[in-house]
Every structure is written in structure tokens, then in C-alpha cells.
Amino acid sequence: MIRKDYFLKVLQQLTQVIARALQLSHSGDAKAALELLDEQYQKQLQEQSEILAGRDVVALANQYDEGQLTLLADLLMAEGEILINAADVEAARARLSKARALFQHLNLVQQVYDFEREGKMQRIKTWLE
Numbered sequence: 001m002i003r004k005d006y007f008l009k010v011l012q013q014l015t016q017v018i019a020r021a022l023q024l025s026h027s028g029d030a031k032a033a034l035e036l037l038d039e040q041y042q043k044q045l046q047e048q049s050e051i052l053a054g055r056d057v058v059a060l061a062n063q064y065d066e067g068q069l070t071l072l073a074d075l076l077m078a079e080g081e082i083l084i085n086a087a088d089v090e091a092a093r094a095r096l097s098k099a100r101a102l103f104q105h106l107n108l109v110q111q112v113y114d115f116e117r118e119g120k121m122q123r124i125k126t127w128l129e
Helices: 002-026 030-045 049-054 057-063 066-085 089-110 115-128
Strands: none
Touching: 002 030, 002 066, 030 049, 030 066, 049 066, 049 089, 057 066, 057 089, 066 089, 066 115, 089 115
């Protein structure tokens, strides 16, 4: 129970950070938004986004637990959205594709239908088309 409570607290904090990063991005400060997310990659996963985005899903699944994979997918999705707004389409596509692959992996291993995750995958699909 403590582990689940801790994860929910971390997820709530991360959601607030992502919201702040997206606000910065929409106000035209993509650099500050990306720096804010970079801090979260380091804090939550002890790694840089470029390195994580370059790893395949199997390697990530072997390195991180399902909670951390959820955090990673959310970070990659937010980073992809910011990069779209900053007109860095190639980097955005890489991040969004990795986020979608992680969400799909989580669907398979958790075997639970998650409406929120499905909504995120739909948004990613729209951005990638």
C-alpha cells in the first residue's frame, strides 16, 4: 500500500510539472519547458531524455518497473508536444512514437483497460498523422 501511495504522489507531482512545462511552451518558452522536463527525467529516472528515447521498449521494461514506465511515457508525450510547438518535428515524432510504444506495452503487461491511457494514445496517434 505504501508503494502505491508513493507512486500516486509522484504521479500527481509529475502531472503538475508537466502542466507547468506545457504552459511555458504555449507561452513561447520551449527551452524553459524542456529544461523543466529534463529535471524530471533526472529526478524520477536518473537519465537524460535523449538516452531514454533511444532505447527500445524491451530494454526500458527490463530497467524500470511499470510505474516508472508510466512516468516515462508521460514525460515523453509532454516532451513530444512541446517539440511539436517548437517546430522540431523529427524529435517530436521520436518522443511521441516511444511514448505510444510504452503505453502499448503497459496495456499488454497490465491487462487492464485504462481509459486515460487510451485517450493519450489517441492524442499521440493524431499528432503522428
